[in-house]
Amino acid sequence: MSPKHRSFLSKTMTAIAVAILLISGSTLPAQAVPTIAHLSAAVPAAKNNVAKVKTKANLNMRSGTSTKNKVLRTIPKGKTVPVSAVASNGWYQVKYQNKTGWISNKYVTVVAKRSAPKAPTPKITKTKKVNLWVATKSTVNMRKGAGTSHSVVRSIPKHSAAKATAQAVNGWYKVTYKKKSGWISNKHVITCTKGCQVDTGNYTTNRAGLNDRYFTKSNGADLYSAAGKRLRIGDIPKNSVVYRDVKWEKAGGPVTDWYFVRTQGMDGWMKASALTRKNTAATSNSKGITRKQALKQHNGKLPASMLVAIPWDKEKTLIAAPAVKDLTRLNAAFKKKFGKNLDIDLAYRTLDTQKYYYNELGPYIAAKPGTSNHGWGLAIDVPESYNYSFKGKYYKWLKAHSKKYNWTHRKNLEEFRSNGTRNPYAEAWHFEYNGK
Numbered sequence: 001m002s003p004k005h006r007s008f009l010s011k012t013m014t015a016i017a018v019a020i021l022l023i024s025g026s027t028l029p030a031q032a033v034p035t036i037a038h039l040s041a042a043v044p045a046a047k048n049n050v051a052k053v054k055t056k057a058n059l060n061m062r063s064g065t066s067t068k069n070k071v072l073r074t075i076p077k078g079k080t081v082p083v084s085a086v087a088s089n090g091w092y093q094v095k096y097q098n099k100t101g102w103i104s105n106k107y108v109t110v111v112a113k114r115s116a117p118k119a120p121t122p123k124i125t126k127t128k129k130v131n132l133w134v135a136t137k138s139t140v141n142m143r144k145g146a147g148t149s150h151s152v153v154r155s156i157p158k159h160s161a162a163k164a165t166a167q168a169v170n171g172w173y174k175v176t177y178k179k180k181s182g183w184i185s186n187k188h189v190i191t192c193t194k195g196c197q198v199d200t201g202n203y204t205t206n207r208a209g210l211n212d213r214y215f216t217k218s219n220g221a222d223l224y225s226a227a228g229k230r231l232r233i234g235d236i237p238k239n240s241v242v243y244r245d246v247k248w249e250k251a252g253g254p255v256t257d258w259y260f261v262r263t264q265g266m267d268g269w270m271k272a273s274a275l276t277r278k279n280t281a282a283t284s285n286s287k288g289i290t291r292k293q294a295l296k297q298h299n300g301k302l303p304a305s306m307l308v309a310i311p312w313d314k315e316k317t318l319i320a321a322p323a324v325k326d327l328t329r330l331n332a333a334f335k336k337k338f339g340k341n342l343d344i345d346l347a348y349r350t351l352d353t354q355k356y357y358y359n360e361l362g363p364y365i366a367a368k369p370g371t372s373n374h375g376w377g378l379a380i381d382v383p384e385s386y387n388y389s390f391k392g393k394y395y396k397w398l399k400a401h402s403k404k405y406n407w408t409h410r411k412n413l414e415e416f417r418s419n420g421t422r423n424p425y426a427e428a429w430h431f432e433y434n435g436k
């Protein structure tokens, strides 16, 4: 299996947020709008600053804005009534004894005015200072202000981390990402007070341009998806190559005593104290361990004493000790043929890491955890480059010659099945050790 297939599964999610801002053009209650035909238009309430009037005489309240309309009530002299609208002819719409109607403006005095209608206030004015990291759960638009009505500054890809410095009352965060500042919705992020790195979902080889190299000190060293959250994603065997990614560490928020690393085709956080610059792995089977002995171990739980580093491999990839001698012989023949060493992508894989990949990749690509020969260090994956593919010269040679060195490419991993149909489990890169 190969972690490279992770990219096949990565989903591109785009969050689409649509905001509809309904700005009321009037504070008039809907039912207060006159419906009488001859009433051309009520003065918009925005311009109606009359709140209450007091009658100077007994005054008829009518169903419309003229004396031709039906009298609904008579309001006694000296009564103060609330005004809900002003008609274009100046008549007031008032409420009296549970009825709403119109009175002439000639027989009243204005006793209360409305305060001038306020200009629409910006939605978000209050913010509080925060000091945390946010990681995006999907691609998120960074905007000029804390709301979807503001223009987009840029988009922040899924699984990015950004520093947040303020939070608006609606929950949006002010963040800085790649030297640009803006606001992002809190709905699409997770927050961490310390580092906020998340699994990027993108496969990165250990060789991805990084050179700050460490090795794990103990067998089954912990790899976490986020230093703050500490979700454990892998158990890395002792003497495994780990590359510290300082750039990424800074982007996600550095955490004291933790390193953001790439290892075993995964990335995550490790305790700095779990790492060392020195590799102490043997490169030969000096203890004379047999394949049988390795197979007696729990899959993915091989003791460090049974693991050795592949001698010519720059990454010091670990393999079960009994397999190294024949692999070295195979490499010598390969080198004689092609003038270069056999490339190794991975060999031993721990149980937790197998579980991680099984969850990520599914059964077509990853073996059921606890069943893979990688779990006993008795399998290697060569790269998936063209020359190692089914059509490539390295594959063809390995397929024909590896058996001599007790390394085999299984028939059920071939490109086509015996009936000529394409094999969904095909893997050109996977070879297994069947020697002693």
Ligand SMILES: [Zn+2]
Residues within 6 Å of the ligand: 001, 002, 374, 379, 380, 381, 429, 430, 431
């Ligand atoms: Zn494999």
